[in-house]
Structure formats: C-alpha cells, structure tokens
Amino acid sequence: MIEKEEQKQDIGKLILIVVCIFSLLFASNLILRTTPTNGQAISTQSESEQSSDEAKAQQKPKAEMVPVTDQDIKVRKFPYPYQSMLAISSDIDSTSLAEFEDYHRFLNTKEKTPYGQGLGLDIADSAWMYIADNYGDKLDHEGHSLVNSMSYFQGVNPKVPKDADKIIHYYKAGWIDSLHTFGDFSRNDKKLLFSRELADLAWKEMRTSGFMPEVWINHGTETNVQNFGAYNPKGFSFYQAGDDPKSPYYHTDLTLGNGIKFVWNSVGMSQFSYDDPLFPIKLRDGKQVWGFYRYAYDMAAGKRIWTWEVHELPRQFNKAHLDELAQNEKYSVVAQHLGKGYEALAFNTNDVQALQLLKKYQDDRKILVARTERLLNYDRVNHYIRFSVLQSEGKFYINLTKIEDPVLGESTPILEDVRGLTFYVNDPGQYTLLINSVPIPDQEIQRNGADKSGKQSIGIKWFEPDYTDYTRMN
Ligand SMILES: [Zn+2]
Numbered sequence: 001m002i003e004k005e006e007q008k009q010d011i012g013k014l015i016l017i018v019v020c021i022f023s024l025l026f027a028s029n030l031i032l033r034t035t036p037t038n039g040q041a042i043s044t045q046s047e048s049e050q051s052s053d054e055a056k057a058q059q060k061p062k063a064e065m066v067p068v069t070d071q072d073i074k075v076r077k078f079p080y081p082y083q084s085m086l087a088i089s090s091d092i093d094s095t096s097l098a099e100f101e102d103y104h105r106f107l108n109t110k111e112k113t114p115y116g117q118g119l120g121l122d123i124a125d126s127a128w129m130y131i132a133d134n135y136g137d138k139l140d141h142e143g144h145s146l147v148n149s150m151s152y153f154q155g156v157n158p159k160v161p162k163d164a165d166k167i168i169h170y171y172k173a174g175w176i177d178s179l180h181t182f183g184d185f186s187r188n189d190k191k192l193l194f195s196r197e198l199a200d201l202a203w204k205e206m207r208t209s210g211f212m213p214e215v216w217i218n219h220g221t222e223t224n225v226q227n228f229g230a231y232n233p234k235g236f237s238f239y240q241a242g243d244d245p246k247s248p249y250y251h252t253d254l255t256l257g258n259g260i261k262f263v264w265n266s267v268g269m270s271q272f273s274y275d276d277p278l279f280p281i282k283l284r285d286g287k288q289v290w291g292f293y294r295y296a297y298d299m300a301a302g303k304r305i306w307t308w309e310v311h312e313l314p315r316q317f318n319k320a321h322l323d324e325l326a327q328n329e330k331y332s333v334v335a336q337h338l339g340k341g342y343e344a345l346a347f348n349t350n351d352v353q354a355l356q357l358l359k360k361y362q363d364d365r366k367i368l369v370a371r372t373e374r375l376l377n378y379d380r381v382n383h384y385i386r387f388s389v390l391q392s393e394g395k396f397y398i399n400l401t402k403i404e405d406p407v408l409g410e411s412t413p414i415l416e417d418v419r420g421l422t423f424y425v426n427d428p429g430q431y432t433l434l435i436n437s438v439p440i441p442d443q444e445i446q447r448n449g450a451d452k453s454g455k456q457s458i459g460i461k462w463f464e465p466d467y468t469d470y471t472r473m474n
Contacts (some may be wrong), residue, residue, distance in 0.1 A: 065392040071425075073389055073398065076331055077384060079420030079462045082368035084273070084325045086332045086358070087375040089264070089294055091217060091308075092126045092180050095339025096140050097150045097163050101471045102123065103338055103346040103417055104175050107355070109469045115352045119359045120467045124371035125338065126217055126414045127167045127176050127204045128326065130156045130183030133192040141344045150339075152211070156183070156193055158201040164209065171211045173470040177373040178215035179260070181227060181242075182251075186220040192249070194226045199251035203258045212259050215373050218266040222417055225249040229265030229281050229291055237266055238263060243283035256287055262376045263289050264335075268296030268308070272321050274329035278379055280407045288407045294335035308335040310351060317328040317354040326366035331379060333372060367418075374463065378420050380405060385413070385421060398423055398458075399434040412436060415444065415460070422448070422459030 063158045078085055092100075103110055104125070105111055109118040129152040139148050147155065152167050154160040159321035169177045182202050185194045218227040218240075226249060228242030241249040263281060272295045281291040297304040298315065307315045316334050325332050339346060347355070362368040370378070390397040400418055403411045411417075413435055425431050433440045440460060448457045 005194045011324075032093050044122070047102045050057065052461075056111070065390045065397065068389040068391045069324070069398065071389050071396075073387075075385065075458055076422035076424055076451075076459070077382070078422075079368060079378070080114075080422045080459055081365040081451060082362075083329050083366050083370075084331065084409065085368045085370055085375050085378065086325060086334065087370055087372040088111045088123045088336050088338070089215075089217065089333050089372045090125045090336045090338040091219060092128055092150060093184070093219070093340050094137060094139055094335050094342075095115045095150050096144060096148055097166055099140055099339045099346060100150055100170075105469060105471055107338075108175060108467070110467045111469050114333065115347050118467070119355060121359060121362065121369045121466060122174070122374070122463070123235065124175055124177035124370065124372050124373070125170075126178035126180035126215075127152065127171070127211075127213075128180050128183045129153055129206075130185070130198060132156050133184040133186045135186060135188055140467045141342055145389075146184070151183065151248055152202075152205075156198060158198065158205065168211050169210050169473075170470060171213065173413055173468070173473075174371060174466060175470060177213055177371045178217050179223060180211045180217050181219045183226075184219060185224045185226065190223060192225055194224070194249055196248060196251055196254075199226065199254055203254050207258065214259055214261045215264075216255065216260045216262065217264045226251065227266055228252055228283065229289070230267050231284060240266070243285050243287070245285045250285070252283055252285055252287060254383065255333040256289055259429065261290055261380075262373070263291050264294055265291050268306075268335060269293045270297050270299050270304070271295060272334075273325045275284075275330060275392065276379060277328055277331045277333050278376060278383075290376070290407050292333055292372075293444065294333045308337055310328075310336065310338055310341045310346060311348060311349070313354040314352040318355070322358065322361045322367060323390075326361065330374065335377065368462070375470075377417070380408075381413070381417055385418065394430070396425070396431045397434055398425075398431060399437060401436060415440065420459050420460065420462040422446075422457045424453075424455040424457050428456050428458040433460060434456065 028368055106113040106115040106118050107123045111121045131147060131149050131151045132147045135144055137148050150163050152162065152164045154162040167176060170241045182194065182199055200446050222239035224240055227239040227240045230237040231240040232238065241247040244250055245253040265281060274293055277293045278290045281289050283289065295307045297306045358369060362369050381403055384403050385400060386402045386404050387398050388401045390399055400413050403413050403417065433445060444461050446461050450456050
C-alpha cells in the first residue's frame with residue numbers, strides 16, 4: 001500500500017511538473033511577443049535583425065508589428081527635465097570612518113546636521129582596501145594618524161578586516177561607488193609595498209562580500225605603482241605599472257576582469273565641463289577600458305591652482321561654472337577630497353553655501369547631480385544604445401536592443417542600464433518602450449511635455465532619490 005501511495009504521489013508530481021513547464025512556455029511566449037491579432041503572435045524583431053531564412057519564415061503570416069523607417073527618433077542628451085549632469089568624484093585621502101559618516105549625512109540625507117539640513121544629493125565616495133602610508137600626516141582634528149584612515153583591511157594585512165563591514169554597507173547604500181586604487185601606498189622611504197598578491201587577495205574578498213565598484217581612481221605619489229592608464233616613460237606617470245604584464249605590480253587582468261569599467265588615470269583637467277567625459281584607454285596588456293576626465297584645477301598666471309581640496313568647494317561650485325554647465329548642456333565630473341580637512345567640521349560656511357548652490361541648480365532642474373558611476377554609465381549608454389522603432393495598429397514601440405560599446409563590448413541592456421534615457425517623439429502617449437521586445441513596466445515610464453527645444457519626449461525614469469540616513473542602519 002505504502003509503495004502504491006508513493007507511486008501515486010510520484011505520478012502526481014510528474015503531472016504537476018509537466019503542467020508547470022507548459023505554463024512557463026506559454027507565459028514566456030506571451031511575454032516575448034506582443035499584441036497578438038487574428039490569433040497570431042507577432043514578433044517585434046525588426047527586419048534588419050533577422051537572417052533571410054528567418055525573414056522568409058516570418059512572411060507568412062504577415063507580421064502586424066512592422067519596423068518604422070520614416071521616423072528619425074533622437075535620444076535626448078540628459079534625463080528630462082535636466083539640462084546637464086554633474087558628479088562629485090571624491091578621493092578618500094585622510095578620511096576617518098567618523099568623518100565620512102558625518103559629511104555624507106549632510107550630502108545625502110535630509111536630516112538635521114551640523115551643516116544645516118541635509119541636501120539629499122546623490123553623491124558617492126571612494127574607498128581603500130589597504131593603508132601603507134608612512135608620511136605621518138594627521139588624519140583628523142583629534143590628532144589620529146593615517147593608520148586610522150577608513151580602509152577595508154588593517155594596514156596591509158588582508159587577514160584583518162578594519163572598516164570592511166561599513167564599507168560594504170555604504171557601498172550597498174550608494175554612498176561609495178569608486179575604488180581609490182587598492183590603497184594608500186604613499187611612502188617617504190620609497191618602499192614599494194603594493195604587490196599583485198595584495199590585489200589578488202583584495203578581489204577575492206571583494207567578490208565574496210559584494211563590494212564591487214565599477215569606477216577606479218588612481219591615487220598618490222610614485223610609490224603607488226598600482227596606478228595605471230597614463231603610462232609615459234618620459235612623463236610624471238613613468239612609475240605606473242598596474243597594466244604592465246611584465247611587472248610584479250601587474251593587476252589590470254584581475255581588475256578589469258572583476259568589473260572596473262571607468263578609470264581616472266591621474267591626469268587632472270582645468271576644463272570644468274565636457275560634451276562627453278569618457279575617452280578610451282588602451283592599456284599595455286592590450287585591454288581597453290574607459291577613461292574619464294575630472295576637473296581638478298584652475299590655471300592662473302600660468303600656474304595650476306588645485307581646486308580639489310575641500311575648502312576650495314566655492315571655486316568649484318559657483319554661478320559661473322554651474323551656468324556654463326547648464327547652458328551648454330554638458331557633463332562635469334568634479335574631483336574632490338571631501339574628508340581631507342583637519343577641523344572638527346568637514347565643511348566651513350563657504351563650503352556649505354557652495355554645496356547648497358549646487359543643490360539649487362538641481363532643484364531648478366538645470367543640473368542632475370548623480371554619483372560618478374551613474375553619470376558615466378548614463379553617458380556610455382546614451383551614446384551606444386541601439387534601438388528600432390516599430391508600429392502596430394497605430395501605436396509605436398521603441399525597442400532597445402543592445403548597447404554597442406566600442407570599448408567594453410556589446411551587451412544586452414537591463415532596466416538599470418537604461419534609466420534616464422529619453423527619446424524625442426511627436427506624441428508620447430502613442431509610444432511604448434521595450435527592452436528586447438519586453439515592455440518596460442508603465443510605472444517606470446515617464447511621458448514629458450515639450451522642453452525648451454519645443455519637443456515632447458518619452459523616457460525611462462531616473463533612479464528614485466534615496467534620502468535614507470544609512471548611518472543609523474549599521
Ligand atoms: Zn588620493
């Protein structure tokens with residue numbers, strides 16, 4: 001009896017599995033194809049994407065959803081309604097965990113802070129894995145030394161975590177998006193303490209913990225041999241060894257293999273805004289990665305005046321710069337060292353006013369402030385998104401098919417890749433957006449009236465603002 005009961009249960013399970021498989025097949029057919037008419041499922045593939053055999057097979061029955069060739073749909077440069085985008089790209093030099101938490105509460109949340117009400121801006125920072133600096137500089141107003149800098153591991157010991165849990169927490173919260181190389185290897189005794197083994201162990205730990213930034217920012221002096229991206233044997237960057245396969249400090253196979261897409265190569269710029277801050281870098285190991293420009297100094301009487309120090313914020317965020325950015329519809333990535341001050345408060349009154357001015361430009365819909373990774377990825381996708389326009393029963397479909405990135409290679413977009421993308425169309429109500437023939441949920445779509453160009457548009461919503469005070473959620 002027991003055996004028969006088990007057999008019955010087994011047959012029951014088998015039937016259930018078969019039913020489930022059929023249901024799944026049926027459901028996926030409905031999801032992948034849209035607008036069935038006359039009982040026919042309609043493919044949304046454009047003719048140019050089909051092989052000739054496939055095209056013949058699709059000729060009968062005739063597809064209802066047909067490519068539209070007489071519409072020249074342009075991608076808006078920035079997410080509606082903004083005219084420009086700006087990121088603050090902050091190096092984590094001389095910053096303790098307490099300082100980091102203090103100033104990010106002001107930048108990212110809307111809480112009451114020692115600097116006034118929080119700004120609620122999307123500003124992320126960088127982080128280090130190791131600290132080997134022996135310059136003896138002060139870290140903060142309490143006189144701590146640089147050994148106490150915010151870092152994942154204690155010193156150069158990959159077996160002893162220091163601020164690892166906090167760095168993972170703030171990375172997941174969006175307050176950290178960049179790796180300031182593997183660490184601070186600045187040394188006054190010229191010792192080279194970085195090694196490929198430290199890089200390897202760092203990436204192993206990062207893969208396990210999920211701390212996987214896509215942005216790399218070079219750091220410091222010539223003992224930071226892990227730097228890469230601007231090697232020139234006759235230039236200031238002669239020491240850069242991270243991308244040299246013959247060097248014991250080679251690591252770009254690991255670093256690019258683990259997801260670094262965007263690199264600041266140590267070359268600062270005096271130009272504040274760019275049409276496109278990305279440029280391709282060919283590395284010595286034959287790999288390619290995106291470089292990006294950071295505004296870091298002004299020129300005065302033939303001299304460089306570095307503006308990337310925290311109390312130079314008013315030189316960076318003033319009416320002239322911000323108007324230039326918005327009116328010319330450009331991108332700006334502004335280099336900073338937000339936590340480098342030694343006073344009890346990170347920002348003085350002038351710094352706070354400069355940051356408040358930046359917020360006003362976002363409130364006035366002139367500048368979208370976004371973390372570096374989001375700005376660079378938006379720029380990349382905006383340039384290299386490929387799409388087709390289709391029509392069925394008087395409705396139009398913009399089908400996003402791929403990101404044809406000439407540096408990182410071709411990829412299939414997901415929703416997070418295409419956030420903010422906006423298309424100028426005559427009548428947004430007549431349009432739907434698809435990713436590889438799958439409709440993007442309507443709550444993620446934004447239909448916009450005319451902007452100052454006089455054109456209406458439809459787009460995918462930008463990331464929801466997040467004002468959460470993550471310092472309370474440790
Ligand atoms: Zn640095």
